[in-house]
Amino acid sequence: MIEVDNLTKRFGQTLAVDAVSFTIGRGEVVGFLGPNGAGKTTTIRVLTCFHPATAGTARVAGFDVFDEPVKVRQQIGYLPENVPIYGDMRVEGYLRYRAALKGVPRRERRAAVARAMERCGVTEVRRKLVSQVSRGYRQRVGLADALVANPPILILDEPTSGLDPNQRRKIKDLVRELAVEHTILFSSHILAEVGDVSDRILLIDRGRLLADGRIDELLANAGGERIVVTARAPGEELVAALAGTPGCGPFAALAEAGAFATVAAELERDAAMGDPRDAIAARLGELDVQLRELRTELPALEQYFARMTGGGDRAASRPQSEAPR
Amino acid sequence: MTDPRLQMLAIGAGALGVAAAAAGLLRLVSRRGYVTFARELAALLFQPVGWIVLLLLYLFRGYEVVGLLTQAGLGPVDREQFTAAYLQTSSSLLMLLLVPAILTMRSFADEKRSGSLEVLLTAPVRDGEIVLGKWLAAAVYFGLIWLPAILLLVLLGGPQFLAAEFPIQPVLSGYLGIVLVGALFLAVGCFTSSLTDNQLLAALIGILFAFGTLFGPRYVEPFLQLRAAVPDAPGLGATAARVLGDEIWRGDFDGFGALLEVFRDTVLFPFVQRASVGDHLANWFFRGLLNTGQIVFYVVGTGCFLFLTTRSLDLRRWR
Numbered sequence: 353m354i355e356v357d358n359l360t361k362r363f364g365q366t367l368a369v370d371a372v373s374f375t376i377g378r379g380e381v382v383g384f385l386g387p388n389g390a391g392k393t394t395t396i397r398v399l400t401c402f403h404p405a406t407a408g409t410a411r412v413a414g415f416d417v418f419d420e421p422v423k424v425r426q427q428i429g430y431l432p433e434n435v436p437i438y439g440d441m442r443v444e445g446y447l448r449y450r451a452a453l454k455g456v457p458r459r460e461r462r463a464a465v466a467r468a469m470e471r472c473g474v475t476e477v478r479r480k481l482v483s484q485v486s487r488g489y490r491q492r493v494g495l496a497d498a499l500v501a502n503p504p505i506l507i508l509d510e511p512t513s514g515l516d517p518n519q520r521r522k523i524k525d526l527v528r529e530l531a532v533e534h535t536i537l538f539s540s541h542i543l544a545e546v547g548d549v550s551d552r553i554l555l556i557d558r559g560r561l562l563a564d565g566r567i568d569e570l571l572a573n574a575g576g577e578r579i580v581v582t583a584r585a586p587g588e589e590l591v592a593a594l595a596g597t598p599g600c601g602p603f604a605a606l607a608e609a610g611a612f613a614t615v616a617a618e619l620e621r622d623a624a625m626g627d628p629r630d631a632i633a634a635r636l637g638e639l640d641v642q643l644r645e646l647r648t649e650l651p652a653l654e655q656y657f658a659r660m661t662g663g664g665d666r667a668a669s670r671p672q673s674e675a676p677r
Numbered sequence: 678m679t680d681p682r683l684q685m686l687a688i689g690a691g692a693l694g695v696a697a698a699a700a701g702l703l704r705l706v707s708r709r710g711y712v713t714f715a716r717e718l719a720a721l722l723f724q725p726v727g728w729i730v731l732l733l734l735y736l737f738r739g740y741e742v743v744g745l746l747t748q749a750g751l752g753p754v755d756r757e758q759f760t761a762a763y764l765q766t767s768s769s770l771l772m773l774l775l776v777p778a779i780l781t782m783r784s785f786a787d788e789k790r791s792g793s794l795e796v797l798l799t800a801p802v803r804d805g806e807i808v809l810g811k812w813l814a815a816a817v818y819f820g821l822i823w824l825p826a827i828l829l830l831v832l833l834g835g836p837q838f839l840a841a842e843f844p845i846q847p848v849l850s851g852y853l854g855i856v857l858v859g860a861l862f863l864a865v866g867c868f869t870s871s872l873t874d875n876q877l878l879a880a881l882i883g884i885l886f887a888f889g890t891l892f893g894p895r896y897v898e899p900f901l902q903l904r905a906a907v908p909d910a911p912g913l914g915a916t917a918a919r920v921l922g923d924e925i926w927r928g929d930f931d932g933f934g935a936l937l938e939v940f941r942d943t944v945l946f947p948f949v950q951r952a953s954v955g956d957h958l959a960n961w962f963f964r965g966l967l968n969t970g971q972i973v974f975y976v977v978g979t980g981c982f983l984f985l986t987t988r989s990l991d992l993r994r995w996r
Contacts, residue, residue, distance in 0.1 A: 397795075400799040401799065402795055402798060402799050422801045422802070422803060423801075425799055425800060425801040425802075426801040428799070430796075430799045432792070432795050432796060432799070434792060436791050436792030436793040436795060436796055437793060437796060438720075438793060439791075440720060440723070440724075441716075449712065449715075449716050450800070452709075452712040453709055453712045453713070453800050453801075453802060454800055454801060455708070455709065455801060497796075
């Protein structure tokens, strides 16, 4: 549904998006992940035809964003960051207006608005002025606006930013529900959310696409998978006993609690070697050491993210893509 | 149809009819432009600022009309002169000068500032449709707020007041002229609003444009004539010199007059003079005279500025 090829966007001297390519198929839910200022919003704005690309192409549902912007926008329901909507209108009136603007025929408009309000849970505030509803409701009004014309593709820019945990969960549930019939691209800088909702992530930083794939695959391929052993023996003894296990790096003691010690080693994934857990269990059995726990462990999403994006702050080099004016 | 009540009814119905026809035409041409128009018109009608400005201007008008009637009551009424004088009161000029800029200052500047422009421009709508919808909403509103002033003029000619039975042509052509000039100024207002995200700046540039075209060209010739007749009179330096009695200052500071004289002799000046909105209104529309060239000037000028507005919105995409 979305094909992006070598997309590049410059704002003057600043390179906001640098030769990014990806494809999103029908029905996929893709998390667009990256630190603030990585180029997420800029990429999304190119896809919604708000900014033209400096180089490269993007097609949405087969329409080029540059040549057929109106057709592209008909395919997209877009929730911008911060949800800038007219505060002087009432929720229902605003959604009616948006439905009309998006070309929902007059006869179906009332039903379409009612359905979108129902889905996003804003029916109870429909007579309130948009400027008077809370942040969470406002976000959901924005989402209802994105849904009202029932477009096949939803693009949500930081749909959960600024919400409390309950509101966040509701939005996530809603996105999961919507995933049944829509293709969804949603951006976030919060990893847990992306993990919860989407099956695939695009990791972007400083305008470059760093990773693209299923979350578990990415984590496994990125290395850093560990094998963790807890057994009744002193730490050093355990390290010595397990040294040289095929498929494992050098072991190191992690913790000791009572008679039990926990040690861990980097896992060298190599299909030919088989699973080193078997070798470890056998070895400890030979030594007659009581084994309590034996597991492999993927690095946490946070650690992966920190490693891929170079960790700490670098405000100075951040492109100003979030506020191009 | 000499009964002023019938005339008022006809003019009122006619104005509303023209507004409805314009909206209907827009709906035929562009459904989405019409949706924008309907929202913007509602927003204008429910905004207090416009009504308060109007209240002030109509209070001012009432004060001026009392003055005009007192004058007229002293002697026989020159019907055409009364119409022209009524249409050219200071409140009329203020309404032409200020109201279009105020009506359109928010149109794009506010959307840019709040970010809602992004929501608007990522809907499946062309830029031109949005510009057209917003401009037409302002134009219809502008035409309707003039209606009471026009109807009052008809009423004043009735038997209870001057019993003058005004010829209806200057009233109608005056209204037409006002709406045409307003349409141009509103298009300029949309354009200035699309250039910045500061409403006040947008309004001030629009007012500057209106002021320049309403008054500028009209006063070049009289100013220079006065300057030629009384060499000392117009220059600031010359006046200062006379007051201070200092020979050294004499005439040296008359830079503005000199500049104006140079400008008058360039090829540009005849064009500027023919684009004098103030002259068009005072010498033609308010006297019941229609000039095709002038009407074309306003229609084309409005179209140009609306086009520039869409281009200016498009420019944002490239930054």
